Amino acid sequence: MRFFPDAEQREFARSLDALLTAGDTPAVVRSWATGDHAPGRALWARLAEAGVFALAVPKEHDGFGPLPVELTVAFEALGRHAVPGPLVETVAAAALLDRLGDPAAAAARLPAIASGTSLVSLCLTSLGPYALDADAADAVFVADGDTLRLAAGPGPVQPSADPARRLSRPSGGTVVARGPEVTDAARYAADVAALATAAQALGVGRTLLARTVAYVTQRTQFGVPIGSFQAVKHRLADTLLALEFTEPLVHGAALALAAGDDGAGREIAAAKVTAGEAAYRAARTALQLHGAVGYTDELDLSLWIRKARPLRDAWGTPTACRARVLAG
Secondary structure (H helix, E strand, O other), X not given: OOOOOOHHHHHHHHHHHHHHHHOOHHHHHHHHHOOOOHHXXXXXXXXXXXXXXXXXXEHHHOOOEOOHXXXXXXXXXXXXXOOOOOHHXXXXXXXXXXXXXXXXXXXXXXXXXXXXXXXXXXXXXXXXXXXXXXXXXXXXXXXXXXXEEEOOEOOOOEXXXXXXXXXXOOEOOEEEEEOHHHHHHHHHXXXXXXXXXXXXXXXXXXXXXXXXXXXXXXXXXXXXXXXXXXXHHHHHHHHHHHHHHHHHHHHHXXXXXXXXXXXXXXXXXXXXXXXXXXXXXXXXXXXXXXXXXXXXXXXXXXXXXXXXXXXXXXXXXXXXXXXXXXXX
């Protein structure tokens, strides 16, 4: 089984890297954190043109997918560039609507998701009461047991370790569907969300490591770069090993989901917990090796550091993921 992207997928990742580098994502993140969504919406439109959201939408609704492997490639790139917004939630909502088996609901929402004209957030009450970026979303779906509703509006934005992750409790709304098919669709959407979050965390960890390596080769102490110190090398090597171990798990889980394997959920849980812990390790390493400057908001690095812990817990805490793996 192939656990790494092929040449076409690597080229897709490179094209996204070029697009996002030109998009000045640190400025977009800072605007998003203040509630100014215009730069983020503009970047969202460019990502849609590149086909990112169409990867989660079936062909009969103007998409390319569902293509879980390509989604992980895309979301790793999104993580590397710290792109804000309900990215995971939008593709998870697309998966839920596709799985729901309601042609009218799918036709009403999926083409707009694929084209990037609709930002969608999703709350599964079994995992928590909050929806991400509901204040920016065009629609917020709430799956509560066997009931799916379209929320009437977001509540107040709650404080978050990552200011660009704007959480609120969706309220009210109208029932879209009810029955066991909602429970099944929500379970599948949670797997898609966990997989995309794992890929995003992997990308965050990659950037944290790359920026830290660049810093320790420039910062000097006692007349030599601090990157030459053995203790620093060990921290960086441990971080690299954790990330390298994560990558095949993430792509292997994507292959399992694409194939419809019975054990895909366990593989996704294993990838999620491993990616989350690796990104968190990378954040702690980056913070320590940057010293006092690592604590400053002005440093772009802070945008990635603040993402690591929330991503570790989003769409499946480490404890919940380990329990799922051990359950067999």
